[in-house]
Amino acid sequence: MSLPEEDLTCPICCDIFSDPVLLACSHSFCRGCLKRCWDNGLRECPVCRKKASKSTAPSNLALKNVCEALLEVRRQNSVVVEDKTNCSQHGEKLKLFCLVDKQPICVVCQSSKLHKSHDCSPIEEATVDCKDELSLSLKSLQDKLDNLKRIHMTSADTFKYIKTQSLETQRLIKSQFKQLHQVLHAEESARIAAVKKEEEEKIAGMKDKIKEVSAEVLNLTEIISVIQEQIKEDDMVLLKNFQSTLERRKSVALGSDHMSGTLIDITKHLANLKYTVWENMLDQIDYTPVTLDPNTAHPCLILSEDLTSLHYSKQATCCPDNPERFHISAEVVGTASLGSGNHHWVVETGSNQDWLLGVASSSVPRNNEISARPENGFWTLCFRDGELRAMTSPPTSLTITKPPKQVKVQLDYNKGTVSFSDTADNTTIYTFTTTFKESLLPYFYTQSSHPLRIMPEKVLITMLRQ
Incomplete structure (x- = not known):
């Protein structure tokens, strides 16, 4: 642990100890400072006035090492400061600032070929000008930083908004397709119902036709049976009933075998079906020539x-x-x-x-x-x-x-x-x-x-x- 600088200061000269000595009372002084005090004839501690022995005060080696280390640090720092203010090439003070090369120079540098034709200004003026320029640059950079922060925040908000836009657009697409599906489903149901209705009508017609033909078949069968029986009768009986038998035969009307139009009209239901459905959907779908962005x-x-x-x-x-x-x-x-x-x-x-x-x-x-x-x-x-x-x-x-x-x-x-x-x-x-x-x-x-x-x-x- 380093000691505070006041603990390394001689009470007599108020400077860093030089060859410090230690008295029996535990107070330390520079050897030279203590000697000057004791030359007056009184051998006592200059601080607490306690009598000191007549022998020579011993050196305080530990304190001496610490003080020498502190002085060495000071010396090195003074060299660094001096190096910073002096020209590294000529050792002269840096008193000028080259406005072309943007660096401090000494008077010897100004006369050299490197800077002879360059404009220069005193260090003090250059410092003010450079600080002003750096202040402007700092303000510009700060403005850019603020702008970048604003862009970053806007980008984050836009990121969230894009997600919201996507979900809302998907919802609207699904909603509109649901409406289209409903229209198509209604159209499909109507067309299937039309096929079933025609099926029922055709089947009902065929049932009537079958019933009619069946009745005619039964009637004709009975007449054939009667004629067959008459043929077997005696001649006189056959002749007596011949007229009535002929009349009964003539009353039989053969059923029509015309079957046209009895089948389902498939063409009516399937011809250009997709186109027809699309054409019908146009009546239920709005088209606007302009949409808003x-x-x-x-x-x-x-x-x-x-x-x-x-x-x-x-x-x-x-x-x-x-x-x-x-x-x-x-x-x-x-x-x-x-x-x-x-x-x-x-x-x-x-x-x-x-x-x-x-x-x-x-x-x-x-x-x-x-x-x-x-x-x-x-x-x-x-x-x-x-x-x-x-x-x-x-x-x-x-x-x-x-x-x-x-x-x-x-x-x-x-x-x-x-x-x-x-x-x-x-x-x-x-x-x-x-x-x-x-x-x-x-x-x-x-x-x-x-x-x-x-x-x-x-x-x-x-x-x-x-």
Whole structure:
């Protein structure tokens, strides 16, 4: 264990012991310090004043070794400090800082070929400048660290959300297939019932036919038996009964042997069965030309399970802060990327009094608040505060007798037109004309709890004949 430095200090010179001696009273002093005190004639301990023997005080070897070790450590430390402040090549003080090589140098180094043409500054100024630069670097690194921590947290939340998305999507798929299974099961049951019904009808017909033929067979058998008996009778009896016997024979009508149509019409039940069932299912299945992309929906927008309607909720949902999502206002876009050709869809606005509909460029910012204007990549119709406006620059107020309950959006990408019409009377509300430079997405905005709904369309089947 090392002793505290105060225990290694001489009480007389207040410095580290030099050749320490030990008195009988257990106090230690430097040999030289004690000699100077005793030169006055009094041989006593300078601390406790106890009389000392007249013999020479013995050396305190243990204390001497400890003190010498402490002095050696001090000496080595002073050499290290001196080495740090002196030039290792020239031994001169490091008084300058080379701004090119970014290292401290001495005045001899500055005159050398290595640094002669380099700009230098005094160590004191360089220290301040370097500390400032390191402080900026530290702040930048701290910002990066904070950003990485935020990304890490967002990634963890996204990981959990992906699991939730997967389970919910699987549930919805199973739900929709269950509905399809129910439709198919109902169709199967109806067709099997039709086969059984026809079977019952055909069997009933055949039973009637068999019964009729059996009766005719019995009647004919009886007549044959009578004729056979008449042939065996006397001639006179045969002749007397001949007329009645002939009449009885003529009353026999042979049954029809026509059996056409008695079998089950298999073709009626099996011909193009899969196609016919699929065609019938179309009457019970909705098709919407546009579906909403939930990964782009603002957290305050609630989408329906089939992704065809949206409404606003003050209670934001828990969803990740992914780059595709609108973060500022209650917006969402469709999944279909519209890059050429003609497209249309109908949106039911109903009781919603605060909405924007139309198209937006696929590159519109999702984390900045910008106006829905053509110069920003939006071509939309807006209804708010009872006023209908085309969102031109500035907005154009439109005169209407009553708000449209259903709005048809028509895009002709190649001609550069976006038209809005009221489906009630098929009148055009407004048409934008421009030149599109990138793909577009169906666009929706609302801050109303009343839903906007994309209307389903009737599917027509066209047969291609070779």
